[in-house]
Amino acid sequence: MPNTFELSAFMPYRLAVLSERVSRRLSIEYGHTHGLNVAEWRVLVHLQRRGKVSVRDIHNCVNLEKPRVSRAVARLESAGLVQKLGKQTDGRLVAISLTGEGERALGEILPLVTEIEARLMGELSETERETFFSVMEKLHAALDGDPKARPRSAVELAPDEG
Template identity: 30%
Template sequence: MSTLHLDGFLPYRLSIASNRVSNVIATAYQAMFGLKIPEWRLVAVLAEGEGMSQQALGVMTRMDKVTVSRAAIGLVERGLVKREPNPHDQRSHLLRLTRSGEELYEQVAPKALELERRIFAEFEEKEIGQLRSMLERLEDAAAGFEVEAT
């Protein structure tokens, strides 16, 4: 019988590393901008393009409906995001950054890039590229299991 040693179990190690990095970032965003990680993810995705429905944001950020909804409500209440009717689906709304949301993004994005730089300061560019490539492959492999489970 195989024995599972949690410290050597790669999904566990990946989760621990992800949680540690997320906690560093979450603490910084909360302290500097009053943003929670789900809120920042919505702001970042909305800054990259056109208005999106909450459903599309959930797919794009890989967050569940409740998390997206709570983050969107918080951002709307703060005047960072506005809801507009969706011309393609009257049952949903499109979310867009307000001018205040755009200004916040312009403040947060450089800080996010600086945090990323600091976290990966001890890594060589080649290693970072390898990590990116491996993460993409890992996500693709996991996506195959999601299809099987449905």
């Protein structure tokens, strides 16, 4: 039987390619303006949303391996965009938070990346946008019911504050 599998038609591959293209496009903005890579960007926006958190918390919520998160945090700390604080409950755990400089950097980056998102989403009608997000949620729900799938984090399940 000949192999008729078409990678270009395989939904997981198509999602990965689209996700990577969007991430790379956004990274042009924050890379050019602030010298950040994708991991550093994800750490910064997670800290903006959640405040002081551990590397473990970031790792669990931003879809990056723990060593990559640790390297990103170290580089961001060297750049003065984040700071590490010891937690009272366990001396080995460190809380990471944005510095004033990190907040300023995000204030400059967010309008650039949200404009790109708006341009992309502007290609879709309101009905298409609603369908797009509904389909994504259905796929998440299917994975939520799969015991072998990585569970969504509490951050992925929680609506944004403000």
